[in-house]
Amino acid sequence: SQTIHQWPATLVQPVGSPLSLECTVEGTSNPNLYWYRQAAGRGLQLLFYSIGIDQISSEVPQNLSASRPQDRQFILSSKKLLLSDSGFYLCAWSVRQGGSGNTIYFGEGSWLTVV
Amino acid sequence: GQNIDQPTEMTATEGAIVQINCTYQTSGFNGLFWYQQHAGEAPTFLSYNVLDGLEEKGRFSSFLSRSKGYSYLLLKELQMKDSASYLCAVMDMGRRALTFGSGTRLQVQP
Numbered sequence A: 001s002q003t004i005h006q007w008p009a010t011l012v013q014p015v016g017s018p019l020s021l022e023c024t025v026e027g028t029s030n031p032n033l034y035w036y037r038q039a040a041g042r043g044l045q046l047l048f049y050s051i052g053i054d055q056i057s058s059e060v061p062q063n064l065s066a067s068r069p070q071d072r073q074f075i076l077s078s079k080k081l082l083l084s085d086s087g088f089y090l091c092a093w094s095v096r097q098g099g100s101g102n103t104i105y106f107g108e109g110s111w112l113t114v115v
Numbered sequence B: 001g002q003n004i005d006q007p008t009e010m011t012a013t014e015g016a017i018v019q020i021n022c023t024y025q026t027s028g029f030n031g032l033f034w035y036q037q038h039a040g041e042a043p044t045f046l047s048y049n050v051l052d053g054l055e056e057k058g059r060f061s062s063f064l065s066r067s068k069g070y071s072y073l074l075l076k077e078l079q080m081k082d083s084a085s086y087l088c089a090v091m092d093m094g095r096r097a098l099t100f101g102s103g104t105r106l107q108v109q110p
Helices: none
Strands: A003-007 A010-013 A019-026 A032-038 A044-052 A055-058 A064-070 A073-078 A087-094 A110-114 B003-005 B009-013 B018-025 B029-037 B044-049 B053-057 B060-065 B070-075 B084-092 B098-100 B104-109
Touching: A003 A087, A019 A032, A019 A087, A019 A110, A032 A073, A044 A064, A044 A073, A044 B098, A055 A064, A073 A087, B003 B084, B009 B018, B018 B029, B018 B084, B018 B104, B029 B060, B029 B070, B044 B053, B044 B060, B044 B070, B070 B084
Parallel strands: A010 A110, B009 B104
Antiparallel strands: A003 A019, A019 A073, A032 A044, A032 A087, A044 A055, A064 A073, A087 A110, B003 B018, B018 B070, B029 B044, B029 B084, B053 B060, B060 B070, B084 B098, B084 B104
């Protein structure tokens, strides 16, 4: 069966510091990969999605970036965090050519507080 | 672009039935999804509709009308553990990612 893991689960970072969130999917090949963010009390905002290595689409211009160094690894980064970057970050995956309309499955999430 | 609307909050009684509505506008519809999210946790997949009609899965059912841009999630025999946010999401033809509504926070009372 497929599993998705992301880490760290919780982090507190000062304004201006760098960020790296990592996500790995196991049990599948060539998945679509996603980063979403959920601000407190709000809906899920799509940040990045990737249909393959070196194929990453950015949905919202901001100080975050994403990379996919391996087929099943997705990394979210920032060089300098802002207070507004605080939130719940969710990595997710779906089957590349999915049957059920590409159902998206989420990792456990990472809580980021920028202070 | 896409626009998804659902009520912000609902309250229901344990053992009752509740219907959570979702309306959407999209340029190229390719499926509607419902997720459950408990406070502080990641969303979990509940149901998927791509054709008109009702999909039933145990206590949960989801309905879709593509011509009306409308869906609902029906929860029967409510339990306290059903207290959570319910997220409606749409996938369009041109993208391989879901756009989510803001979610409906359901509070189940004894």
